[in-house]
Amino acid sequence: MIVMLHSVGIVGYGSCVPKYRIKVEEIARVWGEEAERIKKGLGVSEKSVPDVDEDSATLAVEASRNALAMAKIDPQKIGAVYIGSESHPYAVKPTASIVAEAIGATPDLTAADLEFACKAGTAAIQICMGMAGAGMIRYGLAVGADTSQGRPGDALEYTASAGAAAFIIGSEKSEFVAEIEDTYSFTTDTPDFWRRQHAEFPSHGGRFTGAPAYFRHIMGATQGLFEKTDTRASDYDYFVFHQPNGKFPLEAAKKMGIDTEKLKAGLFTPVIGNTYSAASPIGLAGVLDIAAPGQRILVTSFGSGAGSDSFSIAVKEGIIAKREAYEGWKLADYIAHKEYVDYGVYVKHRRKLKSL
Amino acid sequence: MVFMRKVAIVGVGMSKFGEEWTRGYRDMLIEAGGRALADCNLHGEEIDGIYVGTMAPGSLVGQEHIGALVADFMGLNPVPATRVEAACASGGVALRTGYLAVASGAHDCVVVGGVEKMTDTPGNEVTSALGGAGDQEWELFMGATFPAIYALMARRHMLEYGTTEEQMASVAVKNHLNASKNKFAHFQNEITIEMVLKSKAVASPLKLFDCSPITDGAAAVVLMPLEKAKKYAQMPIEIIASAQASDALALHSRESMTSLRATKVAAKKAFETANLAPKDIDVVEVHDCFTIAEIMAIEDLGFFEKGKGGAATQEGKTALNSEISVNTSGGLKGCGHPVGATGVKQAVEIAWQLRGQAEARQVKDAKIGMTHNVGGSGATAVVHIFKRAE
Numbered sequence: 173m174i175v176m177l178h179s180v181g182i183v184g185y186g187s188c189v190p191k192y193r194i195k196v197e198e199i200a201r202v203w204g205e206e207a208e209r210i211k212k213g214l215g216v217s218e219k220s221v222p223d224v225d226e227d228s229a230t231l232a233v234e235a236s237r238n239a240l241a242m243a244k245i246d247p248q249k250i251g252a253v254y255i256g257s258e259s260h261p262y263a264v265k266p267t268a269s270i271v272a273e274a275i276g277a278t279p280d281l282t283a284a285d286l287e288f289a290c291k292a293g294t295a296a297i298q299i300c301m302g303m304a305g306a307g308m309i310r311y312g313l314a315v316g317a318d319t320s321q322g323r324p325g326d327a328l329e330y331t332a333s334a335g336a337a338a339f340i341i342g343s344e345k346s347e348f349v350a351e352i353e354d355t356y357s358f359t360t361d362t363p364d365f366w367r368r369q370h371a372e373f374p375s376h377g378g379r380f381t382g383a384p385a386y387f388r389h390i391m392g393a394t395q396g397l398f399e400k401t402d403t404r405a406s407d408y409d410y411f412v413f414h415q416p417n418g419k420f421p422l423e424a425a426k427k428m429g430i431d432t433e434k435l436k437a438g439l440f441t442p443v444i445g446n447t448y449s450a451a452s453p454i455g456l457a458g459v460l461d462i463a464a465p466g467q468r469i470l471v472t473s474f475g476s477g478a479g480s481d482s483f484s485i486a487v488k489e490g491i492i493a494k495r496e497a498y499e500g501w502k503l504a505d506y507i508a509h510k511e512y513v514d515y516g517v518y519v520k521h522r523r524k525l526k527s528l
Numbered sequence: 529m530v531f532m533r534k535v536a537i538v539g540v541g542m543s544k545f546g547e548e549w550t551r552g553y554r555d556m557l558i559e560a561g562g563r564a565l566a567d568c569n570l571h572g573e574e575i576d577g578i579y580v581g582t583m584a585p586g587s588l589v590g591q592e593h594i595g596a597l598v599a600d601f602m603g604l605n606p607v608p609a610t611r612v613e614a615a616c617a618s619g620g621v622a623l624r625t626g627y628l629a630v631a632s633g634a635h636d637c638v639v640v641g642g643v644e645k646m647t648d649t650p651g652n653e654v655t656s657a658l659g660g661a662g663d664q665e666w667e668l669f670m671g672a673t674f675p676a677i678y679a680l681m682a683r684r685h686m687l688e689y690g691t692t693e694e695q696m697a698s699v700a701v702k703n704h705l706n707a708s709k710n711k712f713a714h715f716q717n718e719i720t721i722e723m724v725l726k727s728k729a730v731a732s733p734l735k736l737f738d739c740s741p742i743t744d745g746a747a748a749v750v751l752m753p754l755e756k757a758k759k760y761a762q763m764p765i766e767i768i769a770s771a772q773a774s775d776a777l778a779l780h781s782r783e784s785m786t787s788l789r790a791t792k793v794a795a796k797k798a799f800e801t802a803n804l805a806p807k808d809i810d811v812v813e814v815h816d817c818f819t820i821a822e823i824m825a826i827e828d829l830g831f832f833e834k835g836k837g838g839a840a841t842q843e844g845k846t847a848l849n850s851e852i853s854v855n856t857s858g859g860l861k862g863c864g865h866p867v868g869a870t871g872v873k874q875a876v877e878i879a880w881q882l883r884g885q886a887e888a889r890q891v892k893d894a895k896i897g898m899t900h901n902v903g904g905s906g907a908t909a910v911v912h913i914f915k916r917a918e
Contacts, residue, residue, distance in 0.1 A: 377650070378650060379547065379647070380549065380648075383547075383549065
């Protein structure tokens with residue numbers, strides 16, 4: 173059990189989604205599948221596609237710059253950078269050092285890459301919470317970023333997309349846009365989805381990724397947080413769950429008796445796909461863009477393998493001024509700014525063309 | 529036939545069929561076996577033989593030497609334990625093997641189990657493992673998976689007899705309805721004709737809801753000589769006929785694509801042995817791995833004229849407490865099809881029916897029951913007839 177001794181919160185956040193999109197229809201056309209059935213089955217209509225020169229590092233840098241622009245802090249005061257991803261550009265050589273350098277936080281800081289399938293981004297938030305809460309650092313930067321992989325023709329190909337979200341975590345209450353009131357994690361050894369060393373694409377256990385993996389952990393962490401904080405669904409205005417597709421989060425909510433309307437504001441997979449480590453962080457960023465001071469958000473991530481991190485987040489007065497002063501792109505701008513590509517261009521962008 | 533002893537089922541049990549993520553191969557067989565022993569208050573020392581039907585544990589869970597595994601984990605060492613394999617008819621053939629062992633006098637108390645753990649394995653690997661039930665060289669290597677083989681049979685049945693996709697769908701609808709009344713069934717939900725027709729094509733004309741599911745499960749029965757059975761069971765169920773027949777492994781080598789000769793031969797022999805006719809059967813569990821398979825089965829077993837099985841199903845003649853109650857357990861389609869367990873589960877269901885313990889799906893005053901279990905696309909068929917012992 174994680175214990176919270178000192179208050180910590182978000183002092184700025186930012187997101188980033190590549191501008192390219194591919195529609196489910198286009199992928200289904202190539203593989204001879206029925207697009208309507210897939211769209212209905214997954215609750216996804218299109219997904220983001222990174223450009224040829226975009227990767228988890230560039231997406232993380234852009235989201236982090238947006239977070240800095242909102243937080244209006246000196247990057248030199250960032251004492252830790254943690255990047256959660258399952259598509260770090262290098263197997264050995266950190267993404268975190270690239271991001272730290274690019275935002276001007278070097279050299280007086282610690283930095284590292286994290287991996288826990290789709291929940292490495294929220295793991296980064298928890299580490300920063302611990303360090304900021306302990307007074308080890310003034311600010312910590314936690315990022316979830318991915319250009320996720322899906323084997324051509326696999327069901328994953330309809331959803332595996334790209335994006336990033338960054339959060340600057342601090343412990344000075346007056347700076348909070350939102351306070352992270354508590355966190356609870358639920359972790360087991362459940363091999364539902366994995367990618368071995370040197371494997372280009374992940375493998376998954378099909379239906380095993382559902383009930384024993386996603387649902388058990390999302391519900392285990394969420395209910396664990398309810399218990400730990402003595403709260404219930406009615407105490408929260410918004411829920412953000414990891415969103416591998418458009419259906420699972422709503423189904424999990426229904427199983428827990430949560431009003432699914434409370435998930436809609438933070439559900440972006442239907443229009444940008446599953447951004448893996450960025451999925452629940454992007455959902456949180458989207459909700460913070462519209463939430464009012466005094467409102468409460470419950471976020472639960474899920475990473476295969478498997479674990480979930482749940483957070484109780486209270487929106488603070490400080491969010492109003494920071495949102496108004498922020499001139500960069502918000503999540504809604506990234507989502508609206510799009511250009512469709514066909515499967516051929518998508519294959520080029522994702523480097524799936526073997527003879528190149 | 530030489531003199532043989534009469535044989536009765538004294539105890540039955542099964543595990544909950546379904547997508548059982550938290551139960552392994554041995555957990556399920558122990559659960560089913562334990563329930564069968566508890567059903568007739570046996571502690572184990574009376575048991576002198578074990579037969580277990582299982583099709584592909586080597587491919588599906590990496591375990592062979594199943595006889596020893598069962599004896600060990602049931603706590604029954606050093607009782608001899610033998611694995612029986614006949615593809616999807618493994619359970620039915622195991623039951624027949626146990627029956628012969630008791631009837632012959634070689635054994636006095638035999639446990640027959642059937643088990644398969646399928647959902648730990650990716651779908652394509654399950655399809656490939658099940659493909660081993662056909663002719664690997666002439667069917668599988670050429671791309672004919674089981675849905676494809678049964679789709680060919682369905683197409684031919686449609687051409688020869690005017691059977692329709694709606695008629696096939698009505699098999700699935702009826703079996704789901706029955707399954708919804710069976711707490712051990714994989715599926716507990718009712719479906720509609722429209723849902724079947726709109727489901728995704730697997731191998732046209734067969735759609736997803738025309739196919740039995742990939743299921744985990746186990747079932748077990750305890751057999752004894754009839755004269756001893758009354759001591760252990762309030763209502764022993766006598767096996768009054770056990771018949772088995774073989775046919776060509778590959779569909780293209782058979783005389784018909786719309787009828788299983790092995791089923792017809794085994795059924796004829798079973799009816800002769802029991803001195804009964806199809807009209808005497810009150811309840812039957814048939815092998816509906818695909819909806820077309822149930823239509824062919826009720827024709828080949830003699831319940832309906834060849835070519836009329838589809839229409840009869842659509843008209844409700846095979847529904848619970850109608851002309852002939854077919855697949856009250858939900859069949860392979862609704863109750864699920866853990867291949868090795870299916871043939872034994874059929875006997876468990878018939879025993880419950882004849883004892884009057886089938887709850888909401890009870891066939892009124894059921895006295896005579898039958899099971900029909902098929903291996904592959906019809907290369908093995910095994911038929912049993914049961915009655916309440918007087």
